[in-house]
Structures are given as C-alpha cells and as structure tokens.
Amino acid sequence: MTLAQRRILLGVSGGIAAYKSCELVRRLRDLGAQVRVVMTENATRFVTPITFQALSGEPVRVSLWDESAEAAMGHIELARWAERVLIAPASADLIARLAHGAADDLLTTLCLATAAPVYVAPAMNQQMWAHAAVQANMATLRARGVQVLGPASGDQACGEIGSGRMLEPLELRAAIVASFSDRVLHGKRVVVSAGPTYEDIDPVRFIGNRSSGRMGFAVAGAAARAGAQVTLVAGPVSLATPFGVARRIDVRSAAQMHAAVTEAAQGADIYIGSAAVGDYRPSQVAEHKLKKHDGADLTLQLSENPDILASLAARQPRPFLVGFAAETQNVENYARDKLQRKGLDMIAANQVGEGLGFETADNAITLYWADGSLELPRADKAALARQLIECIASRYQAVHG
Structure with missing residues (x-):
C-alpha cells in the first residue's frame, strides 16, 4: 500500500474533529504522499496553521488573497497541483457552501477550480447531520460526483451519540489509497x-x-x-x-x-x-x-x-x-x-x-x-x-x- 509522490490537498474546515486531521496528515505522509493543507478561517480556531505546516513540511494556506502564491492566484496553483482533494472535517457550513457553488474563501474556490476528484468527510452533531437541509446538500454533492466518506456513528464531542463523527484517519487514508488502485472487480x-x-x-x-x-x-x-x-x-x-x-x-x-x-x-x-x-x-x-x-x-x-x-x-x-x-x-x-x-x-x-x-x-x-x-x-x-x-x-x- 503506497501513496508515493501522490499529491493530496487536505482541506480543513472549522470543527472539533480538526484535531484528527493532524494525524491524517502524518498517516498520508507515512505512505509517501505529498500533502498540502488549506484551512478555513474557522479551522484555525481549533488547530493552528503552524501545526499542519510542521506535520506536512509545506506552507499552509488560509487566505484567498495570498501575495506569496504563484502569480497571487493560490487557488489556481493548488487546484492544478492536487491529484485528490480531501476535506476532513467537512462541517455543515462548508458542505452548504460547496453545494451552492460558493467561492468566498480559498478552500471553496479551489474546489470549483480543480479537475481532481473531491472527497468530503462530514463531521458534525448528530442532529445537524440528520437535518433535511444537510441531507439535501449532501445529495447535491453526490449528484455532482463528490465522494462522501462517512460519517461514522458513536460518541460525539457534544456528549450526544449518533451519526456525524468523522471517519478515523486510517479509514480516510484507505479510501484515498483505494482511489489510486487497480479496480480488480470492475463491473462485478x-x-x-x-x-x-x-x-x-x-x-x-x-x-x-x-x-x-x-x-x-x-x-x-x-x-x-x-x-x-x-x-x-x-x-x-x-x-x-x-x-x-x-x-x-x-x-x-x-x-x-x-x-x-x-x-x-x-x-x-x-x-x-x-x-x-x-x-x-x-x-x-x-x-x-x-x-x-x-x-x-x-x-x-x-x-x-x-x-x-x-x-x-x-x-x-x-x-x-x-x-x-x-x-x-x-x-x-x-x-x-x-x-x-x-x-x-x-x-x-x-x-x-x-x-x-x-x-x-x-x-x-x-x-x-x-x-x-x-x-x-x-x-x-x-x-x-x-x-x-x-x-x-x-x-x-x-x-x-
């Protein structure tokens, strides 16, 4: 199982599950992947960009207006670079903005600009996950070809129990590995x-x-x-x-x-x-x-x-x-x-x-x-x-x- 030299762009939105994404970066790099991280502003309230920079060995991008980016067009640079875009955690807000084609920050903008497959790993309170608006947004993303990973069911940070937990880093890594694998049962x-x-x-x-x-x-x-x-x-x-x-x-x-x-x-x-x-x-x-x-x-x-x-x-x-x-x-x-x-x-x-x-x-x-x-x-x-x-x-x- 390898991801040698594969280029994975990890999007991190605001949610307590962002701490799991630190391990996800490490797990992806263990298999040889190149990982670049893009965070929403709210995500930085849970984990600092410097943490992801240390784990990935790459600069972390947050702002759509990054003058240090190539030609000051970071969303195009990252969109072209990525072979896979994985958003983990994907909050209810981020999912809603993706479903409605928003381009109001770096992460949503590059998702519109990339030709790479996009994967989202939802993470939210179980009642939010069950809400009709969230489910309608998920149906829209699936219809557009976005791959949905999870969520899992179990204990949540809010103290409730139910569906809405982000999948574990090893499960997410396995899905990305499989996306590059030979489809030995194709059509069966x-x-x-x-x-x-x-x-x-x-x-x-x-x-x-x-x-x-x-x-x-x-x-x-x-x-x-x-x-x-x-x-x-x-x-x-x-x-x-x-x-x-x-x-x-x-x-x-x-x-x-x-x-x-x-x-x-x-x-x-x-x-x-x-x-x-x-x-x-x-x-x-x-x-x-x-x-x-x-x-x-x-x-x-x-x-x-x-x-x-x-x-x-x-x-x-x-x-x-x-x-x-x-x-x-x-x-x-x-x-x-x-x-x-x-x-x-x-x-x-x-x-x-x-x-x-x-x-x-x-x-x-x-x-x-x-x-x-x-x-x-x-x-x-x-x-x-x-x-x-x-x-x-x-x-x-x-x-x-």
Missing part, C-alpha cells in the same frame, strides 16, 4: 454479509454473538473500491455504510439475513459470507418478558437456522462463494471441512478468542481453496480486507477466466 456484482445475528427469546432478551461487523464492513468497502457494485447485508451493528457501497440492507435474525442474501444474490457474481450467523434460534419466542423463578432452571428449545452458504451452493447458476470460519481451535481442519462440505470456492479462516478476531481493530486470516492456501498476517482490518479482495478477484478470474 458482489454481495457481502456482515455482523452478528440476534435471535429473540422474548421482547427483552436475545441470543447473539460478539461479532462487531468491522471485518465484513471493511470487506464491503474494499470490494466497492475495487470497482464492484456492492450490496451489504448487515446484522445489528452501529457502523456507517462504507464508501462506495451501492445498497445496504439491515437485518436482525438469521432468517432475515437468509432472505435478504437470497434476494440480493440473484444474478450476483460473488458472495462473501463474513457475517457471524447464529446456528440456532429459540423454537418459540415468548410474547412477554420471561420472569425469573428463584431456584428454577430455564430450558430453551432451539431450532436450527437456515444455512445461507449451503442454499446458495445448491443454486444453478451460483455465485462464486467465499465463506468465513471463526474457530477457537483446529482452525485449518475445521476450515477445510467447511470448504468441502458446503461446496465453497474459498474460505477465510481465523482464530478467535481473547484479543483475537472479534472486537479488535486488527485480524489475521488464512485463505483456503481446493488446491491452495494463502496466509494474510495480522494487520488492521481495512488493510486485510484489501488483500482479501485482491485474492478473491484472482481466484474468481482463475475459475471464470
């Missing part, structure tokens, strides 16, 4: 399932698992960046839809996931089953909350859930099938057995347990297919997903030509 239809499934016991309790959905969401994002038209079927998680994913279907139970995947996989080229689908569900769901009776045990009768991979394998024609196997022991034996028993084309296996697989930012995977295998060493899940997609694309080509 890919369905990805991700996250856990929950099986209700009563209106309050459920049976679930520890899957965070991060690996599957990273895989969906990597497939989209590789040029695929991606449908993501997501279990109950609080994750933003990855950049580039064409369609997202949210489900809760294994039966709902089975139905959604079955519908989405019609005509699909590849199915990647990274979801941690529950094997069993309560045979009966109590209408009201079950009450505790001191000294009395509770017995649940369980029924087997439908097997998504097996049902897709029985189809003709069928998509190229990639399964996942999360195991606590005998990883290779169980993975190869699942590969053969379910008629898969490939399986991604990993060991789970304390600090492994679930609820972690990184992972390690070994890929198996009928006559081969490939070990992907431990790495952050975004990087691992990119490698996984490259291998899936290679195997798909080997099978289908």
